[in-house]
Amino acid sequence: TLASLRAAAGGAVAVFLPSYAYAEAIQREAVAVAPHLRVALQPRARDLAAQNAWVEESLRNADALLLVLGSSFTEGIDSLGGRVTHAMAVGPALPEVNAVQEARLAEAISAGLTREEAFRRIYQIPGMTKVNQALGRLVRAPGQRARVLLHCQRFLEPDYRQLLAPEYQAGRAIADEKELAAWLEETNLSL
Numbered sequence: 001t002l003a004s005l006r007a008a009a010g011g012a013v014a015v016f017l018p019s020y021a022y023a024e025a026i027q028r029e030a031v032a033v034a035p036h037l038r039v040a041l042q043p044r045a046r047d048l049a050a051q052n053a054w055v056e057e058s059l060r061n062a063d064a065l066l067l068v069l070g071s072s073f074t075e076g077i078d079s080l081g082g083r084v085t086h087a088m089a090v091g092p093a094l095p096e097v098n099a100v101q102e103a104r105l106a107e108a109i110s111a112g113l114t115r116e117e118a119f120r121r122i123y124q125i126p127g128m129t130k131v132n133q134a135l136g137r138l139v140r141a142p143g144q145r146a147r148v149l150l151h152c153q154r155f156l157e158p159d160y161r162q163l164l165a166p167e168y169q170a171g172r173a174i175a176d177e178k179e180l181a182a183w184l185e186e187t188n189l190s191l
Contacts, residue, residue: 010085011059011083011084011085011086012040012058012059012062012063012064012065012084013063013064013065013084013086013087013088014064014065014067014080014084014086014087014088014138015064015065015066015067015087015088015090016067016068016069016087016088016089016090016131016134016135017066017067017068017069017090017091018068018069018090018091018092018093018094018127019068019093019096020044020068022090023041023042023066023067023068024041026039026066026090027039027041027066030064037063037064038061038062038063038064039062039063039064039066040054040057040058040061040062040064040065040066041066042054042065042066042067042068042071045072048072051072052079055079055080056079059080059083059084065084067134069089069093069127069130069131069134070093070130070133078137078140080137080138081137081138081139081140081141081144082139082140082141082143082144084138084146085145085146085147086146086147086148086149087135087138087146087147087148087149088148088149088150088151089131089134089135089148089149089150089151089152089155090151090152091151091152091154091155092124092127092128092130092131092152092154092155092160093126093127093130093131094123094124094126094127095122095123095126095127101122101123104122105118105119105122105123108121108122120159124159124160124163125163128160128163128164129163131150131164132163132164132165132168135148135165135168136165147184148168148171149174149180149183150164150168150171156173
């Protein structure tokens with residue numbers, strides 16, 4: 001999928017992932033399976049100048065930029081707008097299940113929300129907000145466009161789909177490599 005996106009993009013592809021651990025695993029897999037692909041993994045916590053320098057270098061030299069949803073690279077870097085024409089978001093960036101999140105969930109339920117409502121508030125909304133913020137970095141001015149592949153079954157579920165920005169809700173499901181190739185060749189699906 002990454003190689004197909006890269007070929008269609010003619011430049012670096014932004015790949016938004018839910019965590020550093022996931023991004024690091026994807027980088028290892030890319031090296032093992034497709035060593036010809038140049039994959040740049042966003043560095044952890046750097047100042048704005050260093051972040052911008054990494055983006056500039058990666059856009060020049062990499063086939064794919066692995067970016068972590070919710071990080072400063074996906075929320076605060078505007079230099080991707082108009083320069084990345086193809087992107088993939090790999091799942092919603094749901095908060096980690098841990099004691100703090102579970103306490104927040106329990107507190108919301110004790111305040112009168114159903115478990116489903118509490119889950120939506122504590123997990124789904126923050127996770128999907130990160131996806132919308134990241135994808136919003138790709139189109140920052142009139143005339144800029146980006147083709148976006150949402151890669152996760154959850155994006156098809158109504159509870160998640162409704163939380164996507166309206167421009168990302170109109171897409172279609174792609175079931176296999178053949179459908180992906182056809183989608184990449186179409187010109188009227190760009191956002």
